Amino acid sequence: MTVAADALTAAPSREPTRHSTTTRVVIYGLLIVFAIIYLMPLVVMVMTSLKPLDEVTGGNMLYFPHDLTFEPWRKAWGTACVGLTCDGIKGYVWNSVKMVVPAVIISTLLGALNGYVLTKWRFPGHKLVFGMMLFACFIPFQSVLIPMATILGKLGEIGQTLIDATGYSFGFGNPTVNLVLVHVVYGLGFTTLFFRNYYETFPTELIKAAQIDGASFFQIFRRILLPNSAPIFIVTVIYQFTNIWNDFLFGSTFAAGDSSPMTVALYNIVNTSTGVTEYNVNMATAIIAAVPTLVVYILAGRYFVRGLMAGAVKG
Amino acid sequence: MAALEITGLRKRFGALEILKGIDISLEKGGFLVLVGPSGCGKSTLLNTIAGLESISSGEIRIGGQVVNDLHPSKRDIAMVFQSYALYPNMSVAENIAFGMEMRGVPKTEREKAVAGVAKTLQIEHLLNRRPSQLSGGQRQRVAMGRALVRQPRVFLFDEPLSNLDAKLRVDMRVEIKRLHQETGTTVVYVTHDQIEAMTLATKIAVLKDGELQQVGTPNEIYNSPSNLFVADFMGSPAMNLLDGMVTRANGASKIVIDRHDHPPIVLPLPESADSSKLSDGLKVIFGIRPEAVNDPESVDRNAKSVSTFDAKVEIVEPAGSDTYVVTRAAGKELTARMRADTEVHVGENHTFAFNLDKAVLFDPQSSRRL
Numbered sequence: 001m002t003v004a005a006d007a008l009t010a011a012p013s014r015e016p017t018r019h020s021t022t023t024r025v026v027i028y029g030l031l032i033v034f035a036i037i038y039l040m041p042l043v044v045m046v047m048t049s050l051k052p053l054d055e056v057t058g059g060n061m062l063y064f065p066h067d068l069t070f071e072p073w074r075k076a077w078g079t080a081c082v083g084l085t086c087d088g089i090k091g092y093v094w095n096s097v098k099m100v101v102p103a104v105i106i107s108t109l110l111g112a113l114n115g116y117v118l119t120k121w122r123f124p125g126h127k128l129v130f131g132m133m134l135f136a137c138f139i140p141f142q143s144v145l146i147p148m149a150t151i152l153g154k155l156g157e158i159g160q161t162l163i164d165a166t167g168y169s170f171g172f173g174n175p176t177v178n179l180v181l182v183h184v185v186y187g188l189g190f191t192t193l194f195f196r197n198y199y200e201t202f203p204t205e206l207i208k209a210a211q212i213d214g215a216s217f218f219q220i221f222r223r224i225l226l227p228n229s230a231p232i233f234i235v236t237v238i239y240q241f242t243n244i245w246n247d248f249l250f251g252s253t254f255a256a257g258d259s260s261p262m263t264v265a266l267y268n269i270v271n272t273s274t275g276v277t278e279y280n281v282n283m284a285t286a287i288i289a290a291v292p293t294l295v296v297y298i299l300a301g302r303y304f305v306r307g308l309m310a311g312a313v314k315g
Numbered sequence: 316m317a318a319l320e321i322t323g324l325r326k327r328f329g330a331l332e333i334l335k336g337i338d339i340s341l342e343k344g345g346f347l348v349l350v351g352p353s354g355c356g357k358s359t360l361l362n363t364i365a366g367l368e369s370i371s372s373g374e375i376r377i378g379g380q381v382v383n384d385l386h387p388s389k390r391d392i393a394m395v396f397q398s399y400a401l402y403p404n405m406s407v408a409e410n411i412a413f414g415m416e417m418r419g420v421p422k423t424e425r426e427k428a429v430a431g432v433a434k435t436l437q438i439e440h441l442l443n444r445r446p447s448q449l450s451g452g453q454r455q456r457v458a459m460g461r462a463l464v465r466q467p468r469v470f471l472f473d474e475p476l477s478n479l480d481a482k483l484r485v486d487m488r489v490e491i492k493r494l495h496q497e498t499g500t501t502v503v504y505v506t507h508d509q510i511e512a513m514t515l516a517t518k519i520a521v522l523k524d525g526e527l528q529q530v531g532t533p534n535e536i537y538n539s540p541s542n543l544f545v546a547d548f549m550g551s552p553a554m555n556l557l558d559g560m561v562t563r564a565n566g567a568s569k570i571v572i573d574r575h576d577h578p579p580i581v582l583p584l585p586e587s588a589d590s591s592k593l594s595d596g597l598k599v600i601f602g603i604r605p606e607a608v609n610d611p612e613s614v615d616r617n618a619k620s621v622s623t624f625d626a627k628v629e630i631v632e633p634a635g636s637d638t639y640v641v642t643r644a645a646g647k648e649l650t651a652r653m654r655a656d657t658e659v660h661v662g663e664n665h666t667f668a669f670n671l672d673k674a675v676l677f678d679p680q681s682s683r684r685l
Contacts, residue, residue, distance in 0.1 A: 214388035
């Protein structure tokens with residue numbers, strides 16, 4: 001025990017000399033090899049998307065583009081055929097955005113609210129409620145498909161009734177609204193878990209002080225809790241954004257045709273059975289589909305790790 | 316009219332009773348210190364006054380108004396927490412003004428009030444900083460500022476000094492005392508530190524296991540503890556408690572403290588004891604503060620009743636201002652507080668003098684004072 005502790009405390013000073021050159025070469029060598037393995041598909045995708053089709057089919061996929069062209073990107077965005085319409089992927093990207101943004105915001109805010117109640121306004125049975133919320137994280141996607149379809153069907157009927165009565169559906173039965181609902185419900189378990197664990201270590205005295213200061217339930221939430229939740233907010237937003245943006249199963253099940261999210265459209269473009277397979281267009285589409293999550297990670301990634309660590313070790 | 320009046324207060328968590336019928340009242344401008352060992356219920360009592368915890372039965376009045384079911388913000392109280400509980404996302408000025416903001420006080424008025432309090436507490440230069448940029452003592456001041464600015468009927472302090480280092484704690488203690496004297500506010504203060512209790516309070520309430528042991532002025536608590544627990548808890552070093560026996564001879568009662576290797580110490584009855592309760596052969600516990608055990612030559616000149624005895628010195632602890640001399644009587648340690656320059660040597664016999672004016676007797680069965 002003490003030997004280990006000594007080694008730990010002495011480690012920083014001994015670090016430079018402890019590893020021999022061979023060890024370093026092996027370590028860096030392994031890291032570089034794995035980095036190449038992980039980066040290779042992306043490199044191939046980018047290179048392929050910048051080649052004309054004959055160069056893709058005729059050449060080696062690891063060759064750099066000879067005739068650099070952005071035509072595949074233009075086509076993927078504007079004119080590629082998804083099913084029977086040939087308007088490219090842009091409409092579907094917009095569908096995804098319309099689905100992801102509200103779903104992420106709603107599920108994150110509700111998760112924060114749940115976490116707040118489950119830690120700072122405890123009620124009898126709060127443990128049971130949290131346990132069930134936690135259980136929601138382990139329910140597989142597939143098992144909720146049929147019950148969810150039934151519920152969405154009912155909502156569609158309500159929408160139809162509303163249209164008959166008022167001429168407007170108020171969002172009932174709208175595929176994008178349906179997807180938002182599905183993702184909010186499915187994501188709530190995760191967001192609640194994140195926020196509950198974060199707020200568990202949030203000092204309760206601050207809440208008490210705010211109560212004495214006369215702040216209401218929602219004032220405390222908005223003025224005290226939320227401004228101090230940046231790390232867990234970023235974690236939750238990244239997590240939810242990635243999950244919902246990349247979701248295929250719910251998208252393909254509950255939204256058909258023009259209203260389907262981008263993941264479904266990507267599948268349809270790649271899986272088209274007519275004509276030649278345009279690998280360069282497919283690659284460009286796939287990159288477009290992946291870019292938002294990539295950007296989110298690059299912008300907020302370091303907070304992600306920091307947020308995940310926060311609360312893991314009591315400071 | 317009492318600023319704070321608590322009658323028959325009980326607090327239960329399920330079957331567990333945390334507060335077992337508390338009755339205290341505090342006059343306006345008074346400084347009540349709730350003191351006791353950890354887990355005695357003093358913080359719970361403070362929280363019930365604040366309204367942060369509900370009560371099971373009884374009544375709490377603030378300024379004559381029953382506040383049992385009032386929300387904390389409606390009780391006209393302010394609280395300083397052990398961790399200071401400053402809002403980390405707000406500047407010092409925003410922290411102090413938050414309560415007024417929640418109550419809809421106009422901005423200009425808030426700013427004026429914040430400036431006034433900042434001046435009193437000498438934190439004007441800190442107003443734009445975040446709590447994380449402040450030292451412990453500065454945070455403490457800001458927390459007090461947040462309470463002061465509201466000018467509430469009662470201030471509640473929950474162990475406010477326990478997170479500070481020893482020197483700062485003494486400074487802040489003086490600061491709080493000065494603030495109380497200047498503003499004349501009514502304060503309820505929780506601490507486990509009996510020195511804080513003695514120095515700050517106008518009234519001390521000693522709690523143990525959810526029961527009030529004694530309520531009184533610091534002087535009463537210190538000099539006439541109502542039971543063994545209070546006697547032992549208050550004062551440092553603790554009161555000497557020796558087993559003795561009452562003997563009646565020639566109409567006068569005496570206390571006899573048996574010793575193994577020395578002749579027994581025979582003492583006249585202390586003044587504080589009620590002789591009618593003391594029958595011949597009654598076992599008692601004789602309590603005397605270390606400062607009432609001294610050299611025969613340096614014992615209090617005004618003492619009416621002094622008794623001397625010889626005993627072997629076991630330990631000498633020079634503490635700078637005083638020297639504590641530990642000897643043994645009736646199998647128990649007996650600490651004497653002597654002048655720093657007293658000539659005492661370990662292992663030698665020394666003559667000690669009891670100032671019996673300051674001695675008290677307890678019943679070992681009920682542990683009450685006789």
